[in-house]
Structure formats: C-alpha cells, structure tokens
Amino acid sequence: MAPAAFRQRLEHRGRSGGEGLPLLDGFPGDLAALRRHAGYFQTYHCTPSWPGLVVCSCSRLYEENGEMRVKSIERIRDTVNEIRQDSKYVGLAAYWRNRIFITERSLGMNPMLSQAILIPFEMAHQRVYLRGVTTGVSWRKGNLPYATRTIWRHMGAKPDLRALLRRCGVLPLASRQLPPTVRAFLDSPSAELLTVPTEY
Numbered sequence: 001m002a003p004a005a006f007r008q009r010l011e012h013r014g015r016s017g018g019e020g021l022p023l024l025d026g027f028p029g030d031l032a033a034l035r036r037h038a039g040y041f042q043t044y045h046c047t048p049s050w051p052g053l054v055v056c057s058c059s060r061l062y063e064e065n066g067e068m069r070v071k072s073i074e075r076i077r078d079t080v081n082e083i084r085q086d087s088k089y090v091g092l093a094a095y096w097r098n099r100i101f102i103t104e105r106s107l108g109m110n111p112m113l114s115q116a117i118l119i120p121f122e123m124a125h126q127r128v129y130l131r132g133v134t135t136g137v138s139w140r141k142g143n144l145p146y147a148t149r150t151i152w153r154h155m156g157a158k159p160d161l162r163a164l165l166r167r168c169g170v171l172p173l174a175s176r177q178l179p180p181t182v183r184a185f186l187d188s189p190s191a192e193l194l195t196v197p198t199e200y
Helices: 003-016 031-035 161-166 180-186
Strands: 039-046 053-064 067-078 083-096 099-106 113-119 129-138 144-156 169-172
Touching: 031 053, 031 067, 031 083, 039 161, 039 180, 067 099, 067 169, 113 144, 129 180, 144 180
Parallel strands: none
Antiparallel strands: 039 053, 039 144, 053 067, 053 169, 067 083, 083 099, 099 113, 113 129, 129 144
C-alpha cells in the first residue's frame, strides 16, 4: 500500500479496536466499484408510517478518508395531520459480490439503524437507477420493523440541491411527480411491504 494509505489503515484500526473491528473491516469493500456510483440521489420507498404513499428523500454517496459515506435527508410535510418531519441520517456504504450495502443511523434523540441493499447499474449506458430493498422501523407504528423495495435515482455530482430538497416528501403512487420507472418498480404486484404483525 502507499505509505499514506497504510498509515491511515493503522490509525483506523487503533481507533476502532474491540470486537466490532471485523464488521468495520467490511467497509468499503470494493472502493473502486463504489466510486462509479458516487453523487446525489433522489430515493424512493414505501413505509407503514405513510400507508399507500411513497416517501421521497435525498441522499449523497461520497468518498472520505478511504471510506464511502452516505448522508440522507427526509423532509415530510403533512398539512392535514399538521406533521412536519425533518430527519437526517449518516452511514457507510460497502460493495461486495456485485451488491451495494448501505447502513445508516438516524441523528437525533432517538436514533435507529436502517439498511439498504442495492443492485449496481446493470449496463454501462444505464447510469440512472439503483434498485433494491430497504429495512427499517416505522416511527408511526410502534417501531415495527419492515422491509420494502427502494429505488435510487442518480442525480449527478452537482445537481440543484434546492430542487432536490423541494422534491422530498410523500407522494401517492399515481403522482405525476414520480418518474414512470419509479412508479413501475414500487407498484409491481410483487412489491409487497413486509412487516411484523401486531398480534401473535
């Protein structure tokens, strides 16, 4: 390794220590492969918190100190129920066996973890959508765990950030603001939202 990279790896190991080190060693995996997907994304998924609606958020995948980091923002305005929700997430991305693994932690008083597994761009000319599955917990349904499809739309390295944030929120599947590719992927009959039953 180059001296600077080797020094950084030693410092990273010294800071981490303990039994969690094998897990941290899983990040970033194939960094060169991850670099091809760096940039900003408009992300979409369904959740039990907003039944029948699609949550649109924005994320940034970027390299820092030899790791591929993720920052996400979720902004929801529900005027009917007078709900104003702003959530921020930070995380790490890894590339293994031709899949992208993203683990994020929410920031705030009651943090929680979520994970997404995405399929990389299939062909050289298709550099727009990453499709996959996300797991998390529903904050409006008693922290019930759930799994659902997610799709990330690549918006480039320097998009209009104000426009990116303005598009965040909850949308019905029939909304014209949803790209047809997103609607088709999330509205497929096989795209079932899986969660834990409230009664056993």
